[in-house]
Structures are given as structure tokens and as C-alpha cells.
Amino acid sequence: MSGRTLFEKIWDDHVVTGDDPALLYVDLHLVHEVTSPQAFSGLEQSGRTVRRPDLTLATVDHAIPTTARSLGIRDPQSKKQVDTLRENTEKHQITYFGLDDPRQGIVHVVGPENGYTQPGKVIVCGDSHTSTHGAFGALAFGIGTSEVEHVLATQTLWQKRPKTMAVEFDGPLLPGVTAKDLILGMIAQLGVDGGIGHVIEYRGEAIRALSMEERMTICNMSIEGGARAGMIAPDETTFSYVEGKAQAPKGADWDAAVEYWSQLPSDPDATFDTTHHIDAANLVPHVSWGVNPGQTAPITSAVPDPNLIDDPIERDSVARALKYMDLRPGTPFVEIPVQHVFVGSCTNGRIEDLRRAAQVVAGKKVAAGVSAVVVPGSMQVKAQAEAEGLAEIFESAGFSWREAGCSSCLAMNDDVIPAGERCASTSNRNFEGRQGRGARTHLVSPAMAAAAAVAGHLVDVREWS
């Protein structure tokens, strides 16, 4: 018998009953305001209750304002949604990091920074970017509202066994190339549907060298490659990040947990259904030019020409994307002007992301005509950034410094990019209308976004000072 992969070990250790589908036990259920109200009301209608409130954690992030908390929520429907979550968590005794809680933040930032996210766990949330938590060597995936209700009621989920995919990032990264560029480069290569039906394990020299926050950026965008989940084997980097966090195991529990976590990495003779190699050593910073994250290219190149594409469906989708994005084939990316810059989101709203962006803007000014915003991923990230002096750097450069939330990543609140305007964004999706009806998104790393804010157009941050 051949060895088992990281995914297979976690799967096997969570099967309550059944084979395919198997009934999987959920160790951590994260809940937010947008995908949970119908699940709680469904429970109520059928006279059911929450099985394990102690394994459930709720916060608000998607639709809340990022202006001063004292101003409250202006939109009555969003306010009702947030109030509904608060009432539901009170009724069912679920831990809730509300708008006034210093631990509030984007659910995928909050879980890791408070130690809820740990290796070996099965983690679900009514949000596709739940894949973020796979960075710890957890099996973490997004679910719909019906499944949220199912997990609330049973703490389990029926799951078909996904296929396994290894993505090997060969070689060390070039200077100035970040985790965001790695994952954008991978999606450009494998396509937005390359991972359908698979759980990806990210491997190789470039991955091992990444910090936990960089690993989260990678796993976060697994869904953008179509994958069910993304994972990275736990190692010393993982353990030292988790150790000491509020919810991390302590004392003898810690030792037992580390012993268990240490045997989770895929066995040397484990096999994957599919393996891909990415030449990480030659990867350069990437930028998206279209309306899905696969429509991405090196910043050193230019807008593609649909007429040079043979496949009719592909040609049509590139032509449609360029029309929406108002881009002409052959235009070098570094000549594309931007009117907005957004630094934040569950992809790139953590302290290391803010440090990288701040390093680029320190002592400089945001270009005339550019509106630049930093939205920390959580209130803890915000407090730390303020303590480190980053907020001051951003504000003196002309950035707006906000309260934590999802903000312009999906623009459910007032942080909407106007129609026809262009935004260099550290978020994860450049879908049509995502940041506002008619708004045009270019996905980039935090350093690239910060540099674009100062230059007023997209730039290759490696050649920029």
C-alpha cells in the first residue's frame, strides 16, 4: 500500500460514517452575516438547534462599513442582517466578534490570528475563500447556506471524495516576487477551471520558504483556480505561528497536538491524481487584465490580442473581457492608468501585506487623481499597524485608513468603485461588476498596488523607486 497524502490523512481522521460520500466531522465552523441568516431561520422552522456552538465562531465582515464604527451602519438592510447575526449568536450561544469587538475582522483573518485555525482540522464556512485556512495543513472549504444549516444542526457534512492534485513550485523566488504573484501565475497557467473537483497541495522549495501569511495568500486563491480546497503541509513555520495564540493548545495538549500535526505531511511515496509544475524561479510580478483571475499575465508584457487565439470560446471570452475592461491589444501593462487603489481583503489584508505596501509608499505621495484606501483585514491587524507606525505612513502619503472588513473586494458596503474607473486591487476577484457596476479591477500584490497609487498607473515594482 502506498503512503497517504496530507489531504487523505485529514479526510480519514474525520470520517464519521460512509465511504463516498462520507459523513465528515467539522472541527471549526466559521459564520458571517451574509450567508447565515437563512440557515438559522431554516433551523428554527424545523425545530432544530445548533449542535456544537463551542465549535462555531461568528463575526461580521462582508457588508459592514469601514468608516468610523461610531457612525454605525447606514444601510438599513445591512444593519438588519448584522442585527440578525447578533441575535442568532445570542440565542444559540455562539462566540460572536461583533462590530465593536477588538477581535472583529474578515473571517479568514480572524480564525488564524486567534488560533482557531490549526493543522489537521476540517474547517468550513459559507464563503468560498475558506480555502485560506488550508495554509495551516487543514482541510478547509467553502459551503453554501443549506450546508451551513446542515453543519449548524449536525456538525457534519456529506462529502464526495475530491481528487488530489500536487502543484510543485520549483526553485526559489526572484527578488520582488511575492506569494500573490505565485498564485496569479499558477492560475494563469492552469486556468480558472483547472482545479475543479480537486484539492490542491502546494509544494516545493518556493512554498516551504513562505511565511504563514504568504501561505494564506496562496491557499486563499485556490478557489480562483476552481479547486475545492488548497493545502500546505504544516512545518516549524506553522507551529511557531500557532503557538501562543489565544485558542492554541497549551501545555501537554500542545505537545500532543504538535506530535499529531508532525505526521500529517504527505508520505514520500504518496501519489496524487494529477501533478503540475510551476517554474517559480522564473516567475515575475503578475497583473490581471481581464474579468477572471485566469486572465492574468506578467507585468512586463502587454494586453493580449483576441484575434491571435484559435479556440472560438476562448477568443470570445478574451474579446468580451477587453471590451468590459476598455483595453486595447498590445498596450503595455505598465502604461495602464488607475484611479483607485485598494489594499486589503482576506487575500492581502494582513500585517505583512500592510508592511510591504507601507515600505513602497514611505515618504511618497499618492498621485493626483488617485483615490487610495487601506482596509486592514481585522481590528487586530489595524491596531498592530498603528502601533508599528504604518497607519501614519499611509495617511501622510494620502491613503485613507479604514476600519476592518471585506470592503471594496466585493463592494457590498459603500466602498464602491465607480463605473468606468480602474482599480489596482490586492483582492482576489476581477469579475465584472465585482467592485462596482462597470468598475475595472486589476489584481496585484500589495507592493504593486502601493506603487500604482504613487505612480498613477500600473508599474513593475522591481524597477520602481
Added chain:
Amino acid sequence: MKPVSVVQGTMVPLPRADVDTDQIIPKQFLTRIERTGYGEFLFFDWARTEEGEPSSDFFVHDPKRQGAKVLVAGRNFGCGSSREHAVWAIQDWGFDAVIAPSFGDIFRNNCVNVGLLTVELPDEEVARLQEMAQNPAVVITVDLERQVVEAGDYVVEFDVDPGVKERLLNGLDPIGVTLLEDEAISHFEDTRPAWLTR
């Protein structure tokens, strides 16, 4: 959940790849706390002119397409966000089935949970159906029990997961089914490692 066995009606072709759930239901409709009433927001931006008026150029407001039951879509349909609102909107508008070469994983699971039938067919079969669907009067039958799609002389078989088929045909309440496993779940909980239980 209502049982699903045969879907019969006219088709709407949507020959675009990678249609994401942000297009199916844009975010401004996700602050509602109800589970119904999303049909009028389906493909909200695509179904409007640049001025924001409903447009009959897109099927949602096209009088010839009203009452259609089957959406024939492109590959990777329903990718992106996990919002189940996308499935609710498709169902509320009137569709009972979606046919495509492939689907986003979360979207497909959401469909099973609300009884919207998804049928995966090879690219060339979907292309043929999209061609037939240009005529808004052509009627198609999707038979889950027999696992066939039929339209006039055209017949094609499809695969479906046996568990999914059983759930859809019987309209089973998945939570009710799982609660029958209560003893197994409690037993599993007793065996979880100590550091996960404190």
C-alpha cells in the same frame, strides 16, 4: 425539498465560459435575509442596458424566453463565490435544470441541496443543445430516472452520482437523513483528540 424526476420545457442558451456567481446574482442583493424573491435580480447587470433599464436583448427580460425551464450554459458555470443566492435566483426565475460541460464545485453542491438539477454533458453535446436552443419554442426533456436528455430526435445519456440521484428523486431532507446517524456522530465526538475538546 420537492422531489425532482423529469424536467420538461423550453431552453435558454448561454454560450459563455466561466460565468461566475457574481454575474448570476450581484452582491447588492445579498443583504436580504429571506430565501426567496431573487428571480427578478437574476443576471442583473447583463439583463440591463448601460443606463440600467431592463433589456429584452438578454433572456431574463426577453418575452420569447419567459417560462423556459432549462438553462444551457458554458463550461465552469457558477464558479467563484459560494453564494447560494445564485441558485435561488436561477430557480426563482423559473429554471428547473442547468446543462453545462462543467460546473463550479460549490455551485453544484448548492444545486443538489435545493433541488435544481445539474446535468454535465461533453462540450459538443452542449454546443448542439445551444444551437437547438436558439429556437425559443424547442422543448427539451431531462429525465433523471432514465438519465437521458431528449429533444425531438436528439437523445443523449448523462452520468449522475447515485447518491445525488437518490436524494433528488426522493426529495430527501439531508439534515433529517444525517440526524439518523446521531449515535455515530456522538461516538466520533468521544474519540476526538483532547486538544480539540477543551
